[in-house]
Structure formats: structure tokens, C-alpha cells
Amino acid sequence: MTNNLLVVDNLRVAYGGQGVEKPDWSIDGVSFTLKAGERLGFVGESGCGKSTLGRASMRLLPPSVKVEGQVWFNGESVFEFDKKRLRQFRGEAIALVFQDPMTRLDPLMTIGEHCIETLQAHQPQLSRAQAKEKAIATLEAVRIPADRWSQFPHEFSGGMRQRVAIALALLLDPKLLVADEPTTSLDVTVAAEILQELTRLCSDRNLALILISHDLALVGEYCDRVAVMNEGQLVEVGPTGQILTQPEAPYTRSLLASALHVQKVDESPEVEQETEPSPAILQVRDLKQHFSLESGFLQQLLKREKAVIKAVDGVNFDLYGGETLGLVGESGCGKSTLSRTILQLMRPTAGTVQFLGTELTQQSERSLRSLRRQMQMIFQDPLACLNPLMKIGESIGDPLIVHRLATKAAAKQQVLQLLERVGLTPVEMYYERYPRELSGGQQQRVAIARALITHPQLVVCDEPVSMLDATVQTQVLELMRVLKAEFNLTYLFITHDLWVARFFCDRIAVMNQGKIVELKPTEALFTAPENAYTQKLLQAAPLLAKSPDIS
Secondary structure (H helix, E strand, C coil): CCCCCCCEEEEEECCCCCCCCCCCCEEEEEEEECCCCCCCEEECCCCHHHHHHHHHCCCCCCCCCCCEEEEEECCHHHHHHHHHHHHHHHHHHHEEECCCHHHHHCCCCCCCHHHHHHHHHCCCCHHHHHHHHHHHHHHHHHHCCCCHHHCCHHHHHHHHHHHHHHHHCCCCCEEEEEEEEECCCCCCCHHHHHHHHHHHHHHHCEEEEEEEECCCHHHHHHCEEEEEEECCEEEEEEHHHHHHHHHCCCCHHHHHHHHHHHHHCCCCCCCCCCCCCEEEEEEEEEEEEEEECCCCHHHHCCCCCCEEEHHHHEEEEEEECCCCCEEECCCCCHHHHHHHHCCCCCCCCCCEEEEECCHHHHHHHHHHHHHHHHHEEECCCCHCCCCCCCCHHHHHHHHHCCCCCCCCCHHHHHHHHHHHHCCCCCCCHHCCHHHCCCCCHHHHHHHHHHCCCCCEEEEECCCCCCCCCCCHHHHHHHHHHHHHHHHHHHEEEEEECHHHHHHHCCEEEEEEEEEEEEEEEEEHHHHCCCCCHHHHHHHHHCCCCCCCCCC
């Protein structure tokens, strides 16, 4: 035990299990060890217990949760720490990096104030000047310059906010970092930068890392060992190369098969017969969406012009009936702003958008409301479009009532039919459930059903599978493919996952700094990218190597 930094022995966790004779174990008998400087990746489907395991090891679970087993850190029993020792343990010995850095950052505090508060809470003997000196050094270690000390979280990009979260975790020089899905919401280039930064810091500081992720390729690239979890149990653990090429557990094989299915490339495609192209249902010409920043008092006094952010800057493309056009690029490049501008959820600064021959930019709000039944959207987070107080059936049927397309009785029948079509059966049971009672994959199926209930022609998909694990991601993508043919849909598919884009899209447009820098058929883009930025994106995307032992 003394050779290991962390030892988890027969850990069991049950939510609401206190006082229950036979609790339902979310984690059931998990044991593993971790050495100083070692990087261990935990993978598995949503709900398998990965995040619970990390929080249980830090004693971050509420008192109502029943916990059994032991967690040893440097030979000490974590479960026997008193409040004072536990407070030191969290931050000084082990630190946590969350998926969404905004859950860690106070929007009313500057980055500098966050750092000072953390240091002085644990090291009150430091003067403010000493704390600032140490904080600036730590920020610079994660590539955040000192001149951003006085800025607020909203003034940072997603990638930079995650760097701030990592800096806060490193301030107290911990021995172990638990990173819970730290790159899920980030594009491939920023994700690569964050993981390269983490692995460099692990090497420089002899820092152990537990990386919790549903991205097998990412774990394979940055971890020494991989632990596979399923339904609260550890089904397999071993060196990364062995687990990803010669897995023993059937569950690991199925998980890898799902991930490889998305990355699969047909090496001998059939020669397609030339057909008459479908007419363009969407035509975007010189579309711009510019935002003016409010100027300060001094700037107004000097009559300086307001600074302008060109989120979408002269975009042109056609989208043809029945195709799937992928839109890829880094966070902040303008992808989501472009989609919202196309749908006129944001009125453009300039340019035109023609949908089925109608110029959308010239339509009144009333006319747009009628047209939107033909243009629907699937969001990254399905809970963003589902009312938590409405039953699933009511949420799906609501657009029919809003657009006066059906009576309540007729709407219910259509909803039940669509629930069966998206695989949510028994339909009567799912009709009565609430969003929080469903898994992430089930919630996304509901969001898809809600988007399709009005029988639209165009569906804009904004990162619809980025929050899902490999198995559920594959299931949802295959479902969307089948529904595309069945409902005669056209997709504008926004994603930061290049392998998902390759798997799902007919053509791909690459966006950078508000402009489309390259647009090609999918295979042509992947095999012969011309733009330097496209090449950079492709090089940053982690890839699983298929082995004959995975099938």
C-alpha cells in the first residue's frame, strides 16, 4: 500500500441508501490502485458510476449517500479524516477539475480574485502580494498571461476557462488531479491543448491523474492505464495499449466496437452513378452577424468607434434537399451563431437567407413563426428545450398545439406514434415521464421527436451527440440516419467531433473566425484538405487504431 499514492478497496456507493436494508449500489465493489505520476483513464457509458467514483474518493457525496469500503491516500484512510484534515486533503492533496468550468467560477469575481481566495483559504500566512505572485506563476504554467488577471470568466473562451479551472486546481500543489470530462464541450484543437497541458504538468510535477471520459480515443492517447466501468463495476483495467487492442471483457469489446463504428472508413467504396442533384432548399449569401461592444466613458469622450466582433463574416453556401451538411470548427468560430442567424433567431447584420425560395431576412415575426414549423433545431443539451415541469408527451406535442396543427387528442396520438419510432417504448410509460427521469440518450431521443413532430424539411443539429458516450452516440446517429430517409429530412449538422462529421455528413464546411475556409465532400476533405486550418483540425483529432482482436 505504501508504494501506491491512492488505493480504493471494495468501494460501494448507494444514493439514498442510508437505513435501507438492500440498497441499490451505484458503485459495487470497485478496487484499484494509482501510483504517483501515473495517468489512469476511466471509461464507460453514462450512469456507469465514473463520476460518482471520483467524488466518493474525495468524500464529496452528501450524507444521505451510503458508502462502504476504503479509500487510502498516501497510507492514510480518507474515510477517517476529521473536518480539518478533510479540508486540507481537498485541494492540497487531491483536486477536482469539472466538465463545465463555470460551475467552479463565480461570474462576479475576477480570475485574480478566484486565485487569491483559494490560496488564502488554505495558506493564510501568505500576504496578498505573495499569493498574487504564486497565482500568476501558476496561471502562466497553464499558458494564461498575467495581463488577464483582472478579467472576469465571461471574458474567456471555453478553452481558456478550462485552463483557469486547472490553474485553480494546481494552486495548492496537489499530488492527484481528478479530471471529470474536462474536454467534453471543447473542440478538437482546444481539447488537445488542454490534455497536452495536463500531461505535461503531470510529468513536470510528478502529478497523478484520473481522467474520467466517454472519449476512448482521447483516453487512449493521454493515459498510461485504462479502467472500464459498467453498471457500477470495474470490468477491466490494464495498460492502455492492451485494453484498446486486446480487450478481454465482452463489454469493453462492445464499447470499442461502437467507437470504431463512428471512425470506420470504407476503404473500397462503390462507384456511385451520377444522378441529378436535388435543388437547394437553403441558400445563404454573404451572411454577416456582427456585434458591437459597448464603449467605456473615456472611449465615448474621445469619440472612438465601438469595437466590433465579426461572429459571422460573409458566409456563402447552398444546402441541398436530402443531404447532410456538416459544419465544423473551433469554439467561438461562429458555428452556433450562424445556425441561429439562418433560422432568424438572431437577425443578420447583412446578407440573405433563402429557404424554399422565401427570403427569410425580409419576413415579419408572424410569417417566420409559420415558417419555423418547416425549420426545427436539435440542441446539444436536450434539457435546454424541454420544460422540466412538463411530461415528455406534452413537451413533444407542444409544437403541434402552438402551430395549431392538431387537437390535444390528435396530438397525443401523433406523439405516441413518434415515441415508438424513436425507440422509447412502452410509449404510454415514456409519455408520462419527466425529462429528469430519463438518461442522456433517452432525453436526446425526446428532443429528436420534438423536432420532427411538425414534419419539418430542414433540421439544424447543434452538437446533438457531443455529451453522449460512444455506445449511445452511435445509437442516436443511426436513428437520425434512419429518420432522415423516412421523413425526407435535410440536416445542417454542427459538431466539433471530426470523426462524427465524417461518419454522418455528405459534405463538410470548415469554419474559422466567422468565415467558411473550406467546403468539400466529406472524403475529399479528409483525404485532401487544402486549407492550413483544416489540416490543423484533422491533425488534432484523436483516433482509435483498429485491432484484429476487436470485432
